[in-house]
Amino acid sequence: MDVFRIKNFEVTNRLFVGTGKYASYELMQKSLDASGCQVVTVAVRRERLIDAQGKSLFDFLDLNRYVILPNTAGCFTADDAIRVALLGRDLLEKNGNKGAGWVKLEVLGDKKTLLPDPVGTIEATRELVKEGFTVLAYTSDDPRSAVRIKEAGAASVMPAGSPIGSGQGILNPLNISLCLELLKEGDPTFPVIVDAGVGAASDVSAAMELGADGVLLNTAIAHAKDPVNMATAMKFALEAGRLSYQSGRIPKKRYATASSPFEGVISYIPGE
Amino acid sequence: MSLDSIMKVIVNGEPRDMADGTTLRALVEQFKLQPEKVAIELNRRLARSDKYDLPLKDGDQVEIVTFVGGG
Numbered sequence: 507m508d509v510f511r512i513k514n515f516e517v518t519n520r521l522f523v524g525t526g527k528y529a530s531y532e533l534m535q536k537s538l539d540a541s542g543c544q545v546v547t548v549a550v551r552r553e554r555l556i557d558a559q560g561k562s563l564f565d566f567l568d569l570n571r572y573v574i575l576p577n578t579a580g581c582f583t584a585d586d587a588i589r590v591a592l593l594g595r596d597l598l599e600k601n602g603n604k605g606a607g608w609v610k611l612e613v614l615g616d617k618k619t620l621l622p623d624p625v626g627t628i629e630a631t632r633e634l635v636k637e638g639f640t641v642l643a644y645t646s647d648d649p650r651s652a653v654r655i656k657e658a659g660a661a662s663v664m665p666a667g668s669p670i671g672s673g674q675g676i677l678n679p680l681n682i683s684l685c686l687e688l689l690k691e692g693d694p695t696f697p698v699i700v701d702a703g704v705g706a707a708s709d710v711s712a713a714m715e716l717g718a719d720g721v722l723l724n725t726a727i728a729h730a731k732d733p734v735n736m737a738t739a740m741k742f743a744l745e746a747g748r749l750s751y752q753s754g755r756i757p758k759k760r761y762a763t764a765s766s767p768f769e770g771v772i773s774y775i776p777g778e
Numbered sequence: 779m780s781l782d783s784i785m786k787v788i789v790n791g792e793p794r795d796m797a798d799g800t801t802l803r804a805l806v807e808q809f810k811l812q813p814e815k816v817a818i819e820l821n822r823r824l825a826r827s828d829k830y831d832l833p834l835k836d837g838d839q840v841e842i843v844t845f846v847g848g849g
Binding site: 524525526527529534547548549550551553554562563567574576577579589592593594596598600601607639670671702723725726775 | 781783785789790792797809811814815816819824826827841843844845846847848849
């Protein structure tokens with residue numbers, strides 16, 4: 507099996523899928539199943555104190571099947587992100603889920619772009635590592651920020667292909683490949699996951715072909731016309747991209763090179 | 779409940795009147811929540827399950843959270 511490690515976490519499927527924005531919990535369940543994912547992300551939010559009959563995500567997530575990766579989405583300061591991470595870990599410890607101890611760290615800059623605040627991300631990474639967390643840090647595709655976050659102690663760095671939920675795919679493949687190169691220099695097993703921006707299956711393949719260890723996505727499945735089939739497409743795209751990367755692509759050339767020999771073509775006059 | 783036995787506690791941003799001596803566990807039960815499906819902060823610090831039976835004080839700030847769908 508194609509296993510990869512993020513510090514003390516062993517992951518057998520490289521597609522991480524979010525649980526947000528599905529039309530129903532039933533559709534979410536079917537989509538997660540179709541995607542083949544092992545790791546699912548969740549958010550931590552205030553309990554609604556009026557609506558006692560409200561359905562809970564807990565009732566629709568098989569905690570024995572999935573490893574839950576709680577995020578700190580919606581946090582704009584390192585302090586808030588740390589508080590949310592501690593709350594998420596406590597919830598997972600109470601429920602005996604394997605995800606207790608890791609966190610998808612998001613420290614955002616503003617609500618419009620949802621782009622990460624690199625300084626806040628670095629601060630929060632340092633603190634959470636002190637608290638014993640395995641930190642998977644969401645960041646932009648800026649290679650130097652990625653390196654700084656790794657130096658702060660992140661167990662995985664997760665550059666965005668494009669803004670969260672934008673579906674624009676990988677806008678700057680050069681930057682993603684530079685992130686990969688710098689993060690893995692002298693440390694080839696350091697896990698790098700492309701997080702955010704995926705719009706279609708081809709984006710997942712593209713990320714994997716660049717050499718990413720995994721892809722994290724949510725909206726591209728949840729808001730597809732047919733989320734379950736899109737989840738299936740994502741599963742195959744991930745496998746295809748991974749295999750393609752491992753198989754070693756041909757170099758790009760300026761001119762054509764024929765696949766069929768010229769020798770023996772009819773009407774060919776030798777010497778002409 | 780006499781007036782001096784009432785305290786104000788802020789729960790998820792909203793001030794609420796409570797009987798003196800109310801615990802986090804009682805608070806969770808009052809909202810018909812299951813303690814293992816929530817995590818709780820008391821005055822901006824995580825309160826683990828072993829703190830759920832301590833009485834709250836007037837002016838305490840409580841956050842009760844759970845998991846929701848997210849990416």
